[in-house]
Amino acid sequence: MASRPIPGLFALFVAIALPVPEAPAQQPVPVGRGSYASAPPPRLMVDPKRNVDLVDEVETRRLYLVRDDGAPVPSNAWYQNLIFQQYGTGLWAMPHKVDATPEGIEIFQATSFSGDGQRAVAEFPLVVSGPSFKPIDSRAKAWTDWTVAFRMFESDARYMDVTLGEGMPAVWCEFTGVRPSIAFGGPHGKGSRSKDAPAFFDLAGKPAALPVTGDALGILHAGRAWGVFAPDGTTFAADAGGVAVGFPARDAFLVICPLPDAASIARFRRTAFAVPRDTRLSWTYDRAAGTLTTTWKIVAEPLKGGGRAVLQGWLPHHWRDNIAPLALDGPVYTTIRGPLKCAAGDTFILRHPFQGILPNLPAPQTGGGFDAGRVAALLKEHFADPSRRLGADTYWGGKDLQRYAQAAFIAAQLKDASAEPIARKLRAELEDWFTWTPGEQDRFFAYYPRRKGLVGFKASYGSEHFTDQHFHYGYFVYAAGLLGPLQPDFAAGFGEMARCVARTYANYDRADARFPFFRTFDLWRGHSFADGNGFPDGNNQESTGEAVNSWAGMILLGEALGDPELTAAGVMGYTFESRAGLEYWFDPHGDVFPAAYPHEACGMIWSNGIVWGTWFTASPAWIYGIQWVPTAPHASFYDRDRAFIRRAYAGAVREQEAFEEREAAKAKKPRKPADIRSLGGELASYHLGFLLHADPAWVVEQIDRLWAEPGDKVAHDPWMANVYYLAHALKGLGRVDWACHGGSPTSTVYVNETTKTRTLVAWNPSAKEQAVPFFEGAKPIGTLRVPPRAIASMPAASR
Template identity: 30%
Template structure:
C-alpha cells in the first residue's frame, strides 16, 4: 500500500466488511426517555452509552456537524459518505476540503476559491503480480474565484442528489460555486470583485467571442461564459471579467482530444454556450421496478435556473454504467476520460433514464443436487455447524455480530431446503435472540445497543468497529448483515418482523445506511449510496487525497439484496424496490469499475483483472488489511448468498479473475478464503470448484462461512450450471441456470398463496407458498417454511402403515442405507416439556389411507444419551389429512428419561399421551410428521436412523390407518 497521511482509513481490519438491518415503524425523537425510545416491541437509546465515541473532526464537529455550513444549507441531517463529504465533515483540512472527485472534473477548495482540474494522465504503481494502484491525481489547471478573495474557509451552502455548492467569503468578496458528478460546468456567483481564473502560467487562448473565451491549460480545453454584454480580459496568468456587474458566470471543460481542431473546439464551445447560463440548481433521482419486464428504470432529472434567456436544458456526462443502459437520447461523438472509463455526453437534456435489466436473486440456491451420498455429506456438515452456540466466537461489535448473523442465516436457509428443521430452527433461534437483544435498549445498557444521534442524524450500534462511530464508516456493510438475517427470520417468524414487534428497528437500520424515504428527515437520503456514481462509499468523511473509497463492493450488494429479501418477506414493496434500484445499479457499476471485463475503465498499463478497492480518482489492487491476492479478490466476493448471482453474469470474466489469483499467489489451491473463491469459481466452472472442495475439505473456512453452506452452493451449482441472463421473470425472487444446453428455472414464493412465475421465453412455474420451485429434473425444494405448505410426495410411496426413520428427514416404508445416529440437541437447561424446540423432523407425504377407528399410533425410537444424566427426549406425531401443510391432528407423548449408560434404549407410545389436538380422519394425499426434541437436560441424545432390516434396531412409527 502507498503511504497515506490523514485520518484512520475507512476500514483497517483483519477480514471483510460489515452488517445491516431493517423494518418499519413510527419514531418520535423528541420525547425519548433515557431508558430507550420504543419502536414497536424494540427500542433504541438517545443517551450516549458510557465510553462510546461520536463522529469526530475539526473543532466541535461531534456536537455541531453543521459548523461548516451556511445558514442557507438545507435543514435536516448532514449527508455523509459522499464524494464531497470532506467539505463539510472536515478532519484533515479544517478550513477547506480534501480533493473532490466529481468527474469529468476534480476539485479542491483553497483560500482564493475553487481549484479546478481535468485529470487525464494516470499515475500507476506496482506490477501485474503485486499490489498496485492507478490514480488520476488532482493537480489544479486553474483556480476559479474573485479577484482578491482570501477566505478563511470554504463552507457548504447547499446540496442536491449529486451536486454541492461550496461558499467562500472574506467579508468583502464572496464566491458560491455549484459542482457535481457528470457536470462539465462549474456554475459561479460572485460579489465584491471581478470573476478571476488564475493559472500557474499563461493559458493558451484559442477563441474569444464577446462574453465567451476558450483556453487551453495542461492539454485541456475550457470555455468560460460571462453574462451577455460582458467580456473577458487576459493578463499574464489570469483571465478576468467584471461580468457587466451581474455577478454570475460558468466555466466548462470540453471533451476534446489532442487531434481536435480549433474549429471543432469553437463548435463545442458554442453548443455548450447555449446552456451556460441555465445554472443547475437541483438534481433528483427516481426509480421504478417494471416487474413484467424485469427492468429497473431510473430517471436522473435536473432543475435549472435561467440566469438569462429561457433555456432549461443542460449538458451531462454519463458514466459507463449509465450509457450502457441508456433509455434514450444520442450522445455526441466526443467523450471525457475518467477513472471509470469514457464518459459519453448528452447536450441539451433536462433528464435521462437508464433501463437496467434485473436477473434475479434467491434466498438461497435450491437443493437440487443434494441426493444420495451428498445428502449424507451435507447432513454431517449441518450437524457440525449446529454444535454449540451458532454465534459463539464472533466479536461483539456490529461488524462481527453481522458476520455471525450472516453465517447463521445461510445455514437456516439451506437447512430448510433439505428438511433439516432442527438445524434451521436452532439458527433461527440464535438470530432471533441476538437481534432482539440488539433491538432492545434499556437504561445504562452500553453493549448491543443502538444509539440515535440527533445532531448527525445517524443510528450507531455499540460496540462499534472500523470507524462506524467516530468516522461513520461502513454502516451499509455492517447493517446489511442484520437486515439479511432479519429477512430470513421474517420468512419463518413473520410475527417477530411485524411493525408492532421488531420490524420497526430493522427499518431504522435500513434508513440510517440508505434512507429510501425523502420525507423522513431523521436520516439523509441514501447516505452510503452515490446516486450518480452508482455505488456506495465506505468512509463517512471521505477525507483522503484520492477522494472517497469503497473496498468490499460485494458487501454493499449484500445490503441491497437484504432490502429485496426483507421487502419481499414483509410485503414492503417500497423497501424492496429501493433495494432493486441499488442492486441493479451497483451490479452494473461493479462490472464496469471493479471488474472491467471490457478493458474500458482501467488504464492499459494497469495489468490487473480487478481492483480490491475503488477510489474517487482511481482504483487499487489492494485492501486496507492485507496484500494477499486471495483476499484482494475475495473481499469483492463475500458474503456468498443467493444475492451473489450477479457475480456469475460473465463466466469468462470469472475464469480471468480466478486465473489471476492463481498467478499472483503462485498456488493453484487458495491459501486463504478458499471457500469464497471456490464459490465464485463455481459460477463459471462448478464441477472444477466442487472437485477442489472435495480434494481439500480440510481447508479453514472464512469466518462468515461454513462447510455446509459452501458444499451446498458448490454441489447445487454443479447440478444447475451457469447463471443464464438471457431469460428474465416477472417476480423478484428468481434465477435461470443453464447446464449442457438445458435450462433450469427457479423461483421462491415468500407469500401465503401459490404464485405462477412467468419467464420471458414463455416458461411458467407454479410455486407453492413458502417454497422454492424448479423445473427440469427437479420440481421442488424446501422444508416447512410457513403454514399452507404443500410438501413433495414421498419417494418411494408409502405402502405400509409401518414407517422407518431415514436420515435426514424421511419417514418411509423403504429400508435405510446403513445405520447412523441423528443428534437431538440438548435442552440447554430449559424445560421444553410439551413444546417442540430445536426438533428433528421426519415426514412422509402423499399418503392415501383409511383410518382404523380401533387402532392407535405406535412408535419405537432407539435413543441413547451416552453417559449423560438428567436428559429426556420427547415426541409429537401429527397428521395432515390432505397435504395442505396444516397439521390439525397431533399427539404429544410424555418425555422419555434416558439412562446414563451407553447403549440403545427404546422410547415407545407406552409413555402415554400428554396432549392431543384435532379429530383423526382419512388421509387423501396426506402427511405424517414426527418431531423429536429434548424436553429436559443439557446433554445431546442420539436417535438411531437409516438402519437396514439386517442391522436391526430400526426406529419406526406405525400409523393407525389402512394404506391404499
C-alpha cells in the same frame, strides 16, 4: 472484511461553531416490538491516547454549512471533505476536480494518469479568485441527488457560490461583491503559479488576443482547453499573467468548462448557462417485464437566455447494458472510470434488466454426489449450539447473523433437525440487537440526533462515524429477511426495526427526515462510498461484494415484509452497484483501467484512482477475495459474461503466485503455496463461492478432495457449509439464464448447459401461495406455483 483508518429541491443548509448541548439522556425509542437508544452512549468508545469520546466527537464535530437547520447532513459523499474541512478539497465531479483554497477555487482537468495507472493526475488548474478576495472557508450550501453547491465565504457582502454536478463538465461560479479573476496554477496547484503562458481563442476555435469583450473566452494552458462563459458584454483583460474579468451589469457569473478541444467551445456554449438547481432520481421496478427504469431529472435555472438543457455525462455502468434510447451524441472524456459520454437535456431515462435474486437454492439433487450428512454435521457442530456467542460488534456480529440465516435456510431445505435450533438462535441474536435496554454495552443501536443516523454498538472499523455502515448493516437486513418467513411473528414484531436499520444506510424515503437520502450510496456513480469522513482526495470503497449484499438484503426484507417500496429501492441499488462493481473493480470490457495499470482487478477505488491493495493486506488473494464476500446466489451477476469468472480467477492465481515468490525472496524462505488449501476456511469459501457460479462441479471436486485429507481445516470449516450446498445445487441447476426472468424479484431461471434444460426457481416469503410467471424476453415459458414461505422449482422447456 472491512478495515478503515479512523481518521426534493435543494435542502439549504452555517459554518459557525454552535454551542454544544449536553448529551441528552438515553431513552428507549420503540419500533414495533424492538427499540433503539434515543442518543449515543457516553464514554462507550474512548480514544485512550487523546482521552476523547469518539462517539461524542462525531456528534459535536464542526460542520461547514451555510445554514444548519437541523436537516440530515450527508456522510459518505464524494464531497464529504467539503462539509468537514475549512477548505474542501478532492471534489472530483467527473471529469474535473475542484479544490477550495484561501484564495478561491482551483479547477483541474485531468488529462493523464500516473505512471502506474492508479491515479488521475490533477495539475495546472485554472484558479478562480478576485483582487483581495480572501475567503475564510468553504461552506456547503446545498446538495441534491448528484449536485452540490458551496460558498467561498469572506463576509456577508463578499462571497462566491460554486455549483458542481457529477458528470457535468462545468463549474458554475456566482459572485457577490467580488470582481473575479482567472489565474493559471502550477503543476500541483495549492496556490502555485504556472510558468507557461496561456493562449486564447474565440467561439470559432481561432486564436484571440486580450482584451476580449463578449460572453465567451477560450483558454489553452498546459495542454488543456477551457471554455469560460459569462454575461453579455463581459470584458476579459490581461492582468499580471492572468485574466481580469469585468461584468457590465448586475449579473456576475462565470461558467468554466473543461473542453475536449478548442473546436468544441461553441457546442458547450449552448448548454453552459443552465445552472442545475436540483437533480432528482426516481425509479420503477417492473416485475412483469423484469426491468428497472430510472428517470434522471435536472431542474436548471438559465443564468442567461432561456435554455434549460444541461450537458450530462454517463459512465459505463449507465450505458453499457441500458436498453432505453439514450442519445450519447455529446463530447466524450477519458476518466479513471472509463469513457464519460455526454448528452444534453434535462430529463434522461435509463432501463436495465433485472433477472431476480434468491436467498439460497432448493436442496441439491441426491444423485449428484451430495452428502447431506456432511452438511448436517457442520450445522450441528457450528450452528445449532444455543450457547455459542456471535460477534459483539456490528461487522463480525453481522457476518455471523447472515451465516446463521443461511444455515437456518439450508437446514430447513434439508429438513434437518438443526433447523429449529438454528432459527431460534438467530432470532434471539437479532432480537437482542434490535432491542435497547438501559445499561447495555453491546448488541444494540443508538440514534445520533444531530448527525441523523442509527449506529450499532459495539461499533467497529469506524462505523461509529458512519464508515462501512452498509457493509455491516446489510448483514443484519439480509438475516432479518431470511428469518422472517421461518419465524413469521418475528417479522411482525421486529420487521420495522430491520427496515429502520436498512434506512440508516439507504434511506429511500425522501419524507423520512430521520436519515439522509441514501447515506452511503452515490446515485450517479452507481456504487457506494465507505468512509463517513472523506479524505483530501475524495472518498473510497473496498468491498463491492458486501455493498451488493446490502442491496440484496433490502430486496429479501422488502419481500418478507410485503413492502414494495423497500424491494424496489433494493432492486435499484443492486442493479447499479452490481454493474459498477464489475466495471470499476474488474474492467471486464477492457475500456476502464488506464493502459499503464498492470493488473486485471483492483482492491479499492478512490474518487481519483484505483488501488492494487486493501486496507489490511497486500495479498492478491484478499485483493480479489474481498470483492467476493459473501457467498450467496445473488453474486451470480459475476457470470453475466460467461468467460469472466474463469478469467478473473486465473488472474487471481497468477497474482498470488507472483506475490508468494516475492515474499519468499524477501524472507529468504521457501515459497508458500497459492492453492485453495493455503487460503484457510474463510478466504477459501469466498474464492470457491465466486467460482461456483461458473464451474460448480470443479468447486465440489476441490471441497471433496480437501474433506478427505486427514486434519483438513478448510472443507470442515463452518464457512464451507453454505459453499458446499450451493455448489451441489448449481451442479444440477446450471448457471443463470440471463435471457429469462421471473415475475418476482426473488426468482431466477437456470440453464444446465450440458442437458440444455431450464429450471424455474422462486422464493415466496409471504403467507399465501404465489403463482410466479416466467419469461424469455416477452415470451412466457412457464408458471411456478410456490407454497407460502417456501422456495420451489420446476423444469421448463429446453433452451
